[in-house]
Amino acid sequence: MNDKKEFVRTVLGDIDPKEMGVVDCHDHLIKNGGPEVEEHIDFLMIDINAAKKELQNYLDAGGKTMVTMDPPNVGRDVNRMLEIANDFKGKAHLIMSTGFHKAKFYDKHCSWLKTVEEDKIVAMMVAEIEEGMDKHSYNGPVVERVSAKAGIIKVGTGYASIDPLEQKSLRIAAKTNLATGVPILIHTQLGTMGLEVVDILLKLGVSPKKIILSHLNKNPDKYYYEKICEKGVFIAFDGPDRVKYYPDSTLAENMKYLIDKGYQKQLLLAMDAGRFYYQTAYSETKGHISFGIAYMLTHFVPLLKQIGVSQDAIDDILINNPQVALAFDNSKRG
């Protein structure tokens, strides 16, 4: 049977992974509310024109594909994202996410993540991936699916611990991966619990090639990274332009360390510019000058080159590795 063709699932349909070009593996264009916005108003990003301009800046810098990692209930806006995707048809590929964030963002007693049986939530996730996303992002009580499907499942874990609700969402993500082949991206809190998350998913039967760990850059420990790379999974370093945590050089040098150790096939890059002032175009609407998503290509990649990272490694990180990490696992699909 030839439905074994490799594909990645974008908002506008399945494509050959080779069509993705340069990929930003974890980002945000729109966030329409949810618990992050309760924490800080900067997380609210609902200006379609600003989002389009930001995406265009990224394309102008050489980008082509963006994975937007907003799960249902945490700012995902199917309608606005569809409008953007349609506007950039033939120019950019957008991938959207289903799944979960960290347990902190869910009511421990009465959220659907808590009360609904595990296998029923797996069915909800599979439907988002195989039938179409709920345009209300499971904010309930009505589910209305659009034709656009989710192309990745997110799971969140907390700082230095994995809550029971997070363990449940990890099991759900694994079962959803086994049913559909969908890749899994994990929000680690400040880069902690990465090894433990990987062990849980591997034990449940997920291929290491479909596991992407995010935010490890916030725990800038190259020996820890090495241990994780030994497991065969991907690390999405998503933190250039975040001097409040560490300078770019820390991330660049740690990446070079891993490349020199032979792990260039397991590294991915992203900006995770999930706040209003992390983006150039949103900032401009308030008269601010700031860097944005294009920074990954205009500033950070040149820094990698400056410290001696080869073009071959950069091509792997930006183009070739995402083709493996973001493709659906055909061995898991009937």
Ligand SMILES: [Zn+2]
């Ligand atoms: Zn993010």
